Amino acid sequence: MIAETTNRQGAPPLADTDAELWERGDQAAFATLFDRHAEAVWNHCYRLTASWATAEDLTSATFLAAWRGRAGITLVRDSALPWLYAVAGNLARTEFRRLGRFRRALRRVPDRDVVPDHAERVISSVDDDRELRRVLAAVRTMPAAEREAVELCLLGELSTAEAAELLGVAEVSVRSRISRARARLRAGRVEESR
Secondary structure, three states, rough: OOOOOOOOOOOOEEEOOHHHHHHOOHHHHHHHHHHHHHHHHHHHHHHHOOOOHHHHHHHHHHHHHHHOHHHHHOOOOOOOHHHHHHHHHHHHHHHHHHHHEEEEEEEEOOOOOOOOHHHHHHOOOOOOHHHHHHHHHHHOOOHHHHHHHHHHHHOOOOOOOHHHHHOOHHHHHHHHHHHHHHHHHHHHHHHHHH
């Protein structure tokens, strides 16, 4: 059972913080962390990949990495979410590179009897998914510092303060990176509409 604390006014008990759960490191504590953050991590992975199936896989891999590395991880502001977002972003970039290598290998195969995945065909038919993929493609071309800020703050919905702490830079630097990234995206949209 998860330990609970009572506040000074005698109000109902409060759930353990992420830091307290992380410190315990047992299976029940980790299950609580998973229940608390799985949906947010899945949403972040989906925004990074525009694929429901890939988001599922990356969410699982993110929590597996968290479980395996739980002893050596430092949380940002006693929250596991920034660290989970960073891991998910790294895994998404690795997956994007892997898929690129796979597609290049498929182009070299003379006989293309590959049957397309029905689920991916349905997903790609939705306008929002196409727009998200276009934006993600533009984000991938950004310099690393801007890309990280966009992934954490705009796609991952972290505050600039949380992103700054995670990246080890001043908060004003994160805001500046996001501003430059937004300008790049607007410029890309203007050029494309001409």
